[in-house]
Amino acid sequence: MSRRTRVITRTFARHWARALPQARFGFAPRATRRAAFARATRLALEDLGPAFIKLGQVASVRPDLVPPEYVFEFEQLQDRVPPLPAERIATVIRHELGRPLAELFDDFETEPIAAASIAQVHRARLAREVRPVIGDVMPAGTPVAIKVVRPGAAQVIAADLPEARRLLSRLDRLGLSRWIDAPALLEEFAASLASELDLRNEGRVSDRFAHDFRDDACIMTPRIAWSHTSRSVLTMEYVEGWRLTEIDDAARAGVDAFHLALHGATVFMKQVLVLGRYHADLHPANLFVTPDSRICYLDFGIVGTTEREERINIAQVLAATVYGDADRALCYSAKLGLEVPEHKRADVRQRVGELMDRTLNVPGRPADVKGFATGFLSVMADARVPIPAGYGLLVKALVTVEGVARAIYPDIDITRAAKPFATRLIAQQMMRPDRIADRVPAALRAAIRELVS
């Protein structure tokens, strides 16, 4: 056993041992037990550093691979590391953009505004005018945020990967593959890391998002300075605003929090149900509220996609869920790949129906989407029903949207945004010529039979 393996084993053992009293040594109710071990695992991952934090972050958007309690616990993982000296960052910029920092930027701030294991961000001003893909020209002097991949970031993370792989395969051998799909998680981790290390991907998705919402005055993304951007350096407009944790200040400044929260949820519905591309990694750190009452979206690290036919079925599941129709929700979920075996269907249907009544349809209380999603995923896990990857990502994203909307306005009910969207989409589906051609003759025959009987 290598020294690092011993450290990893000891770290997990220490945190799990601390969780035992909370889990009443295995005698606590299952939800309490699972929550206690999920928290302990999160703390262990934070102690073990960047590779394990990244692994946890990847797991936090994959409810198809890990249990729901862990998914929602891992989203709190804090990826903070001591910043690198500004000189080293300046060297990367010089090397990547081919010119000295002073030729490209004025007022480069040596103190970073954010430092994580993969990249760190500094403020500066453009030294010359830049024409972005979307929006007005950014004149010389425009404040920008320069995101720079830390030199050696990939190597630091890669060094721990073999250990993480060994640990996960051991868990696999212990029979934990029932709860965690280790090979799929590692595959996702490698793909996610490769994508995050090329910052141009983030810039492109940001531009596409800005284009998709070009007619929406309440939504914005920072403009990208492509002439100041490369694989390891992303230069974007610096947006002034309030983080969601400072929303009280925004409300005091006259921002309409309720309207913004509802609009944010509607934007998500539009991304999923109409455009087929959605920001799947929303969290309070990726959003700002600007002084002119707009929502600014940042950090498009994980993007989910939906095909046309999927969108119709998602709308049906959403509509059935928000209207409390368990049969219909399960029927259309099956079309999205969530197959409940015949002999378990009645039990699953009953449990989902009860869950809907408990979480979504309580008179006088806003719908609790997170409560429903956690319960739904647990019902599926208990019934050993595998969750398709896209389905899991969407469920997680919907829960995150509720979390973000509630950070803006605590009493918001995001199903208020889902209902009209889903209803319209289903109505559009009903109006498809092939569907009408299929159904009208039968409907007419039935009507005439009724009249002449």
Add this chain to the structure above:
Amino acid sequence: MGVIGVAEDQFMRFLAAWALVHETADEGWKAAVARGAEQETGSMEAGPEAFVDGLSAMIAEEKERLKAALASGEVEAPGSKADVGSQLDDLLFEVRELRGRLESMQTTLDAVLSDDEDHGVK
């Protein structure tokens, strides 16, 4: 009554049936719209009938918007100026996005060349 008379009778009966279907559907539609318009937020989930009423009211609102748009000349057919405008918008975005990629590639190329010069490569 000859064959033609019987056929005419059946034809008239068919048209009468058609008119009756239309009239009944129209009355049903108006009643559904009225019921839907009176619904409070969240009432659509009370059951399938409430859902249809709510949907009818939403369609009626959309119809009024469409009428207003038609009256003001905002709505244009596929291939019209607005439709072409939207396609042009998308195309323009693709071109601008390509320009962004080229600018970034140019920057990387300049950086590589500048590195080579620093290291004395010709």
